[in-house]
Amino acid sequence: KQEVTQIPAALSVPEGENLVLNCSFTDSAIYNLQWFRQDPGKGLTSLLLIQSSQREQTSGRLNASLDKSSGRSTLYIAASQPGDSATYLCAVRSMNYGGSQGNLIFGKGTKLSVKP
Amino acid sequence: DVKVTQSSRYLVKRTGEKVFLECVQDMDHENMFWYRQDPGLGLRLIYFSYDVKMKEKGDIPEGYSVSREKKERFSLILESASTNQTSMYLCASSYWAAGGGEQFFGPGTRLTVL
Numbered sequence: 001k002q003e004v005t006q007i008p009a010a011l012s013v014p015e016g017e018n019l020v021l022n023c024s025f026t027d028s029a030i031y032n033l034q035w036f037r038q039d040p041g042k043g044l045t046s047l048l049l050i051q052s053s054q055r056e057q058t059s060g061r062l063n064a065s066l067d068k069s070s071g072r073s074t075l076y077i078a079a080s081q082p083g084d085s086a087t088y089l090c091a092v093r094s095m096n097y098g099g100s101q102g103n104l105i106f107g108k109g110t111k112l113s114v115k116p
Numbered sequence: 117d118v119k120v121t122q123s124s125r126y127l128v129k130r131t132g133e134k135v136f137l138e139c140v141q142d143m144d145h146e147n148m149f150w151y152r153q154d155p156g157l158g159l160r161l162i163y164f165s166y167d168v169k170m171k172e173k174g175d176i177p178e179g180y181s182v183s184r185e186k187k188e189r190f191s192l193i194l195e196s197a198s199t200n201q202t203s204m205y206l207c208a209s210s211y212w213a214a215g216g217g218e219q220f221f222g223p224g225t226r227l228t229v230l
Contacts, residue, residue: 046219103164104159108158
């Protein structure tokens with residue numbers, strides 16, 4: 001069964017620092033991977049979707065990479081700001097579980113705190 | 117912008133009550149999902165739907181049912197609420213695409229069962 005792990009569980013950095021959040025998954029047979037942001041008590045906001053055929057996606061200060069063969073994705077945040085403080089979740093859509101339209105399997109997230 | 121709305125942000129119910137959580141999306145998405153989120157357990161899929169009147173069980177369907185009578189609306193029903201169903205409930209929708217489309221989430225409903 002697909003498992004998704006995010007390390008570290010929490011991260012605190014000073015404002016302006018570039019940082020990398022990690023996501024690993026056990027089964028490389030995936031359709032795509034999606035990164036989300038969640039503010040306390042709120043729903044999830046989609047940040048980036050990477051298809052299995054892609055190596056990376058960029059949106060503003062965010063860059064997500066995917067290495068399917070090694071079961072890893074990273075989310076790079078450039079020039080971090082206090083407003084980036086949130087929990088970041090990655091999720092994969094597995095070919096061997098849930099069907100092509102279905103289940104995202106989520107990691108437990110990395111809680112990021114950016115200090116002014 | 118994709119808009120997924122949920123009927124309540126906070127809800128307090130008593131044990132044994134029948135509870136309805138409503139979700140509406142305005143982007144003509146084919147797929148809709150209900151998750152619950154608990155500390156330490158993360159997000160878990162309860163039910164999903166690929167089309168009107170169609171439903172599929174997720175990882176934790178016990179104690180829940182769903183209804184999708186219209187494409188834009190997906191309802192989660194707790195037939196007889198119990199305290200272990202106290203949780204954050206999140207609805208999501210996505211377009212149909214080869215390999216699955218991007219999922220968009222609503223703001224969540226924090227349900228407390230007393």
